[in-house]
Amino acid sequence: MKIALVTGASRGIGRATALLLAQQGYAVGVNYVNNDTAAHSVIDEIQQAGGKAIALKADIADEAQVVAMFKQLSAELGPITALVNNAGILFRQTTLENLSAERINKVLSTNVTGYFLCCREAVKTMSHRHGGKGGAIVNVSSAASRLGAPGEYVDYAASKGAVDTLTTGLALEVAAYGIRVNCVRPGLIYTEMHASGGEPGRVDRVKANLPMQRGGQPEEVAQAISWLLSDSASYVTGSFLELAGGR
Ligand code: NAD
Numbered sequence: 001m002k003i004a005l006v007t008g009a010s011r012g013i014g015r016a017t018a019l020l021l022a023q024q025g026y027a028v029g030v031n032y033v034n035n036d037t038a039a040h041s042v043i044d045e046i047q048q049a050g051g052k053a054i055a056l057k058a059d060i061a062d063e064a065q066v067v068a069m070f071k072q073l074s075a076e077l078g079p080i081t082a083l084v085n086n087a088g089i090l091f092r093q094t095t096l097e098n099l100s101a102e103r104i105n106k107v108l109s110t111n112v113t114g115y116f117l118c119c120r121e122a123v124k125t126m127s128h129r130h131g132g133k134g135g136a137i138v139n140v141s142s143a144a145s146r147l148g149a150p151g152e153y154v155d156y157a158a159s160k161g162a163v164d165t166l167t168t169g170l171a172l173e174v175a176a177y178g179i180r181v182n183c184v185r186p187g188l189i190y191t192e193m194h195a196s197g198g199e200p201g202r203v204d205r206v207k208a209n210l211p212m213q214r215g216g217q218p219e220e221v222a223q224a225i226s227w228l229l230s231d232s233a234s235y236v237t238g239s240f241l242e243l244a245g246g247r
Pocket of ligand 1: 014032058059141144190
């Protein structure tokens with residue numbers, strides 16, 4: 001049985017990934033932090049199509065909540081075989097001299113600590129070292145880790161730099177224990193995240209600067225994630241897939 005956990009799955013890239021994985025036969029844990037209605041609409045859509053999904057309400061930055069979420073997933077669906085570390089945050093566009101310690105720490109606690117905690121719990125279940133059957137992890141980073149997001153959110157970009165390094169380190173650490181760890185780096189994708197940065201229309205403003213001259217859709221990112229999780233990518237680990245329209 002293929003059992004996936006997708007963090008931040010009530011909207012955007014996480015939602016598209018949860019729907020695609022369910023279509024491909026995964027039982028899916030739909031993690032979300034606030035919006036019960038949005039999470040349940042994802043689950044309803046999966047169930048109406050004949051798939052299996054459960055709601056997992058947890059703040060990934062909170063260690064106790066992450067541990068409880070993995071316990072619930074295991075009890076209700078079975079041992080995890082695929083983790084998509086997707087939940088992420090950013091705040092309003094600004095320059096570095098305006099960043100407070102509070103803001104920086106908030107970004108890091110979700111985008112970095114949250115990813116580490118979910119990896120940790122997944123590895124404990126998947127690793128051959130602990131009697132597990134192996135599995136695959138995909139971390140959702142960002143093209144911002146390469147570009148730095150100057151004048152917008154260097155704190156967010158740096159958090160994604162940490163996600164890249166987590167991917168490399170963990171991939172090497174668990175390669176011999178049946179776990180593949182890979183990363184996708186989306187560029188400008190049409191989701192509600194840009195509104196959190198204070199500019200809902202950001203993708204359309206900057207898309208002309210991209211080689212492909214268009215923004216990406218969450219479904220296009222979901223396809224890459226599902227391939228990296230699948231047996232078709234069985235010899236791929238520690239790899240980075242750019243989904244940034246050529247940038
Ligand atoms: P989004 O804001 O639509 O989705 C993010 C989801 O994560 C939201 O549902 C949010 O509630 C959830 N979340 C936030 N903090 C959480 C927490 N502590 N615990 C659990 N859930 C939490 O944004 P999106 O564009 O779908 O982003 C998904 C991922 O893709 C993020 O990691 C983001 O950094 C990355 N990304 C997005 C873009 C883009 O252009 N949209 C580009 C590069 C990378």
